[in-house]
Amino acid sequence: MGRITLNKVTKSFGETQVIPPLDLTIEDGEFTVFVGPSGCGKSTLLRLIAGLEDITTGHIDIDGMDATAVPPAKRGLAMVFQSYALYPHMSVRKNIAFPLRMAKMDQVEIDRRVDNAASVLNLADYIDRRPGQLSGGQRQRVAIGRAIVREPAAFLFDEPLSNLDAALRVGMRLEISELHKRLETTMIYVTHDQVEAMTMADKIVVLRAGHIEQVGSPLELYKAPRNLFVAGFIGSPKMNFVEGAEAAKYDAHTVGVRPEHIAISGTEGAWKGRVGVSEHLGSDTFFHVHDTGLAETLTVRADGEVSFKHGDTVYLTPREDVVHRFDAQGLRIG
């Protein structure tokens, strides 16, 4: 239940091709995250899977059956929209019950499922309110409730947390992960927040301009990015890239070193530079180091205790075993 396969799927809006031919398999029960910069086609891809957009060529299989021409309601998928898309004139109970009523389920079963969803999502206290009388987080939960009562083959989320404040976002992130562990249903989750991607995903799909740049587990993407784009996109702060003579020492066109893999010292090291802005987060400190002659800025993560002043001269040493090497085309070497 819930294995989705995309076969040479393309999508064009008029003349412009938004999704070039794309193959992807999402296994049953997997939490898959689509990430990529704005406008890369994440929402479009999700809407193609949902059936809200017609695919231009190719086909989509759900559980081994060709779903290309199946209307959205019949695909057995549930979607949670970025704007929540709750029905404003219905109470929370009616909102959650709506898909069941449309399926002509009997009232006893509807009540059982709605009450169950409401208790799972802590909505019992608001069940008779209208969406307009709820906070953002509560609305989000109603939208999720409306999705889970249908017991769908897969859940589709389109940036569901982007309208919430930072604290609530962390909370809802955990709740959705928890829900996934409990239901073990396939989930496809679109976001451009790479922290969400790293923390929630079983599998991350990195997209750029409709192309899949890499598919893999969060750690695979972190440890072995296939190209410069993925290397720069996954990880926060961004990986540092060094070109030229220093890269040639590693037999590469470009080398990438993550900020957490560079040691900083006031006395000795491989690269000499001058401290610019330092960001103290308490647990960690990020130093932006200039004038190294390698790149405009190198970002370095150090322990929260370490402290250098603006303008101090420092020495940086990359950890040799985790230096990423890329060729002239930007592809990973080794």
Place this chain on the structure above:
Amino acid sequence: MATQSSRSAARLMMAPAVILLLGWMLAPLITTLYFSFRRYLPLRGGDQGWVGFENYTRFIGSSAFWPSVQTTLIIVGGVLVITVLLGIVLALLLDQPMWGQGIVRILVIAPFFVMPTVSALVWKNMFMDPVNGLFAHLWKFFGATPVEWLSQASLQSIVMIVSWQWLPFATLILLTAVQSLDGEQLEAAEMDGAPFIKRFWYIVLPHLGRAITIVILIQTIFLLSIFAEIFVTTGGAFGTRTLTYLIFQRVLESQNIGLGSAGGVYAIILANIVAIFLMRIVGKNLDN
């Protein structure tokens, strides 16, 4: 507008407008009330002093009174039903992406710019004329006897003409409401398994509730006083005499200003009853 001083300043600045509006409304109202208690026959002795409630009892006692109230309500009700239903259909159609959308929308709105007198004349002479009208030709083409619209189906004809005039208004208001509906709600309903009819019933219609209320209230205000359409087409004959028309006849044809004024007061009462009634039924949509 929260502080004490800003509130009183606001009151001061609004005062001229409020006073002007009050005067504007009160002056005719008071004159009407004044004349309604007097015997005033301009061509037969002029103002002949107070008569108490005589005008009121005579107006309501006339055999033409209750039929005219009924006619008024039928016309208002008929036009409301037609314009709201067709307005919703047209609004949904016009919301679809199509070729030449701009032009079609202007065409749909056009009837609203035609003066009532003109449109009634056009309908009467070009469409409904039993000899030369387009409908007559159409009927003859199919071998039927042409209908004498304005005498045989007079009330229906007037409802049709007035609906034609007001449909653009209803369509326009409803179209803006349709356009303001969040597309994701419809998509969510589609994924929830609601076919088109149910999406319309559960999502679109509740969303339109407020706009429909506004259309009904505004149209009622104007429809209660339609006059030109009746004057030009049937002249109040064949059961098309509305309350407004009856008042017109009392004042101008019978030259009885006192009686007409009493009718005017009844018209105000009728309008208020209708308004309260409508507010009760549909006004609750405005609350949420």
